[in-house]
Amino acid sequence: MRKYFTIAKLKTQVELSHRANVFAYIGGNMLDFFVQVIIWTAIFSSVDIVGGYTKPEMITYVVVGWIFMYLSTNYGYEEYIKKDIHEGKLSGYLIKPVNYLSYISFHSIGRLLFAFSVILAQALFFIVFFRQTLIFSLSPAGFAMFILMFIFSYAIKFSLAIIIGFISFWAADINGLYFALNILNRFLSGAFFPIAFLPPLFAKISYFFPFIYTYFLPIQFYLGKNSLTEGMLIIAGQLAWIVALYLIIKFIWKRGLMKFEGTGI
Amino acid sequence: MKKYLAITKIEMSRQLTHRFNVASYRAGNLLEVLIPLIIWTVAFRSTEVIKGYTYDEMITYVIVGWLILYLTASYGFERVLALLIYDGTLSQFITKPISFLRYAFTLGFSRSLLAIFLSLIIQAGAIFIAREHIVFRAGPTDTLMLILMVALAVVIRLFYSILISLAAFWTDEISGVDFTASSIIKFFSGAFFPVNLLPSFFMNLSRPSDNVIGRAKLKCHS
Numbered sequence: 001m002r003k004y005f006t007i008a009k010l011k012t013q014v015e016l017s018h019r020a021n022v023f024a025y026i027g028g029n030m031l032d033f034f035v036q037v038i039i040w041t042a043i044f045s046s047v048d049i050v051g052g053y054t055k056p057e058m059i060t061y062v063v064v065g066w067i068f069m070y071l072s073t074n075y076g077y078e079e080y081i082k083k084d085i086h087e088g089k090l091s092g093y094l095i096k097p098v099n100y101l102s103y104i105s106f107h108s109i110g111r112l113l114f115a116f117s118v119i120l121a122q123a124l125f126f127i128v129f130f131r132q133t134l135i136f137s138l139s140p141a142g143f144a145m146f147i148l149m150f151i152f153s154y155a156i157k158f159s160l161a162i163i164i165g166f167i168s169f170w171a172a173d174i175n176g177l178y179f180a181l182n183i184l185n186r187f188l189s190g191a192f193f194p195i196a197f198l199p200p201l202f203a204k205i206s207y208f209f210p211f212i213y214t215y216f217l218p219i220q221f222y223l224g225k226n227s228l229t230e231g232m233l234i235i236a237g238q239l240a241w242i243v244a245l246y247l248i249i250k251f252i253w254k255r256g257l258m259k260f261e262g263t264g265i
Numbered sequence: 266m267k268k269y270l271a272i273t274k275i276e277m278s279r280q281l282t283h284r285f286n287v288a289s290y291r292a293g294n295l296l297e298v299l300i301p302l303i304i305w306t307v308a309f310r311s312t313e314v315i316k317g318y319t320y321d322e323m324i325t326y327v328i329v330g331w332l333i334l335y336l337t338a339s340y341g342f343e344r345v346l347a348l349l350i351y352d353g354t355l356s357q358f359i360t361k362p363i364s365f366l367r368y369a370f371t372l373g374f375s376r377s378l379l380a381i382f383l384s385l386i387i388q389a390g391a392i393f394i395a396r397e398h399i400v401f402r403a404g405p406t407d408t409l410m411l412i413l414m415v416a417l418a419v420v421i422r423l424f425y426s427i428l429i430s431l432a433a434f435w436t437d438e439i440s441g442v443d444f445t446a447s448s449i450i451k452f453f454s455g456a457f458f459p460v461n462l463l464p465s466f467f468m469n470l471s472r473p474s475d476n477v478i479g480r481a482k483l484k485c486h487s
Contacts, residue, residue, distance in 0.1 A: 024441025028448035035457040039304065042462040047311040175341075176289030183293040192300045197307045 003098065004106040011110025022115055029070060030122065036062045036192075051197045057223055060135040061194060065219045067123040069191055072154040072214065074108055074161045075115060078178045081165025086172075091262045101162070101249065108158060137224040145231045149218040152238035156210050159245035160185070166249070169256030190216030210241040268363060269371045276375035284379070291383040294335060298391055301327045301457070316462050324398040326459060328391050334456050335384035337418040339426040342373045343443045346430035351437070366427070373423045425450065 015022060040062060044055040053061065081104065084090045093100045127134065138146060164181055167174050186192055189211035195203050206212050217234045220226055226234065280287055305327065309320040318326070346369055349355050358365040392399055403411060429446050432439050451457060 018438050020436060021438040021441040025444055027445035028441075031445075031448040031452045035452065038462055039458050042316050042458065043304075043308040046315045047308065050311060051307050171285070173283050173286040176283075176286035176293070180289045180293035180296070183296045187296050187300065193304050193307070197303055 004102055007103060008106045008110035008113075011107050012113045015111055015114040019114065022118055025115075026118065026122065029119070033062070033066045033126065036066075051194060053194060056133050056135055059130055059133045060223060061219055063126050063130050063134060064222050065191065065215060066126070067119070068150060068153070068218060069215060070119045071116060071123075072150055072157055074154070074158045075111060076178075077104070077108055077111075077158065077161040078164040078174065080104075080107075081162060082168040082174055085165070085168040085256075085260065086263065088262045090260065094257075101253070104162065105158070135223060138222060139228075142221070142228060142231065145228070145235065146218060146222055148235055149221065149231075149238065152235065152242060153214040153218060155242050156214050156238060156245065157185075159242065159249060160210065162249050163245065163252060166252045166256050169252075169259045185211045185214075188212060189214050190219070194220075210245065213238045213241055269367060272368060272371045273375040273378075276372055277378060280376060280379040287379055287383065290340075290380065291387055294331075294384060295387050295391075298327065298331045298388075302395075316459070318459065321398045321400050324395050325400045328388065328395060328399065330456060332384070332388040332392075333415055333418070334451075334454075335388065336381055336415055337422045338377070338380070339373065339422055339447075340377055340380050342376065342423070342426040343430040343439065343446075345372070345376070346427060347433035347439045347443075350430070350433040369427050369430075370423055373426060374419070377419075422450075 037059065040050075040055070040058050043050055044058065048054065050058065084093075090100065093103060160181075164174060164178055167177065171177070188195075188206045188209050190206075195206050195212060195216045198206065206216075213234065217226075217237075221231045221234060302324065305315075305320070305323045308315060309323070313319060315323070349358075355365065358368060425446070429439065429443055432442050436442070453460070
């Protein structure tokens, strides 16, 4: 176990040495947020309720959703895994006494830590800025459940990143697929707008994918639109997806290794 | 000139080899167009005008706007050029009888051709589906000017990309700079929403910039 903590520690140090790059993302991240705030502010200047959401609810949806999304993101691990496979670095992990899946998981935690603190600072700024409009409705038990949802949301997103990364065993370039799946993920997770805005058929379809558990349902819970019992069901759904995705990862990993040629060594 | 045509030909062949990858990007783009369409459709259910825009005008803004955006997109060209600097390939351009900037410009233009073609098909489909809501009041002169604006916007966008990629001379990771620069371009060009939804201070900020993309989009409605 100690070796994996060392990996996380080393990766944190690497990220700190590239801190200018992490800071360079701040501007884009913030604009990503302001785009939504401006659109909804403009819309709510003409109407009081949109799709069952009032202005404070929608602003809370955007602010808390943004924080939730950026804290649980894995910052393009698909690309990292792709490089390991295409450049043959994976061979190095196969002959060492290290489990690649555990390695990559701790590596991602190391990568996340610095970005996490930067996002927290931005989050604090947004919360202070929108304090008059934001809804704070969670009980201590609800808040604990919300934190749990956040951790599981990260696990789901990271598992999806691994699966997309593993497609590199078969495909020469996954960037386009990664881009399309990332947009699909944000679309079906409710990151662009509440799922309730979709036509009923599409809204129902989205419940059959794991994406909805990484944004829409936790934020609905935060807004008080779900009870504690329903919150437990959301957590159970997240756990079920984590198990399912883990099994899929194991399956693809075994099949992928049969295909792996170690090109680039 | 012949050598630059060869670059175009080679890059086109390379893009066709990776056609699944290019098509995947366009599938993502299709979703990107759907997102604002859904948001505005839901918003206009409760009102007829938002900030001076009717539903038809907003739908036209989104569809024509994204079409122009795709025509003038860089398709990650910044990172391609940055990689030339990182892995030392740049040295070859210094020792060979070829101008790096001309090479970069030709490559940037060539690698967009297939993407532009696919985007045109996607947007033509979107225009066909939303044909009852599309507003096009521009006359022949306006249309010609719009085409000229888009052509010049392609050049400006390529220069932007080359400029961003040159940051690789000083830093060993440009992804953050690239991400933020692209977001700023999209934000102030009016890609996400009409620029007049912005507070007046930000509107004034966006005006002197060379973002012809946004102006071209506004032109469609005039």
